Amino acid sequence: DGGITQSPKYLFRKEGQNVTLSCEQNLNHDAMYWYRQDPGQGLRLIYYSQIVNDFQKGDIAEGYSVSREKKESFPLTVTSAQKNPTAFYLCASNIQAGTEAFFGQGTRLTVV
Amino acid sequence: AQSVTQPDIHITVSEGASLELRCNYSYGATPYLFWYVQSPGQGLQLLLKYFSGDTLVQGIKGFEAEFKRSQSSFNLRKPSVHWSDAAEYFCAVSSYNTDKLIFGTGTRLQVFP
Numbered sequence: 001d002g003g004i005t006q007s008p009k010y011l012f013r014k015e016g017q018n019v020t021l022s023c024e025q026n027l028n029h030d031a032m033y034w035y036r037q038d039p040g041q042g043l044r045l046i047y048y049s050q051i052v053n054d055f056q057k058g059d060i061a062e063g064y065s066v067s068r069e070k071k072e073s074f075p076l077t078v079t080s081a082q083k084n085p086t087a088f089y090l091c092a093s094n095i096q097a098g099t100e101a102f103f104g105q106g107t108r109l110t111v112v
Numbered sequence: 113a114q115s116v117t118q119p120d121i122h123i124t125v126s127e128g129a130s131l132e133l134r135c136n137y138s139y140g141a142t143p144y145l146f147w148y149v150q151s152p153g154q155g156l157q158l159l160l161k162y163f164s165g166d167t168l169v170q171g172i173k174g175f176e177a178e179f180k181r182s183q184s185s186f187n188l189r190k191p192s193v194h195w196s197d198a199a200e201y202f203c204a205v206s207s208y209n210t211d212k213l214i215f216g217t218g219t220r221l222q223v224f225p
Binding site for chain 1 (some may be wrong): 144154156158161202209211215218
């Protein structure tokens, strides 16, 4: 079955450490996105990529980095520069910009 | 600026009652509109979408939504709510000439038996 796979589902990190969240899709979608979700704030866009080897900052990119070396993969690194990293992170993709997005099941990151 | 407003943060209904969740958007171009549902700790699932044509669109799980251009609204409705509909609902907007979806802050639906 086609879909988007995020791993791990739960992730614990010590303060000051970088951590990478995985997102893989087999939908043959060109565009991929990373969102952060906090209670009462909806989904906020971190980074997005419309094509391999290219990506753009979203609304809250500070303290995060991404890469898009393959069409199927769009990993997100939460760096130690992110002041408040504890959140639920969602990866999404769509076949082209503007169309409906398909979401992974999310990764809950907790900084301890 | 492009934006989506969901004025109701939390709604409580009894099982079997009708439901309407409000969504208003601000968008310069012809909008594409979406409703998503999210169960706790899960990703988002698409309920329905509007691109063009008939302004009343049918979705999954018995939901429908009506696009009203004059009111800049895309409200979600269901005639009879089931306990399994308890979740968070998000409205989103995009367009043919944009590169991202803009989401509202969500409405949490609670269903009482």
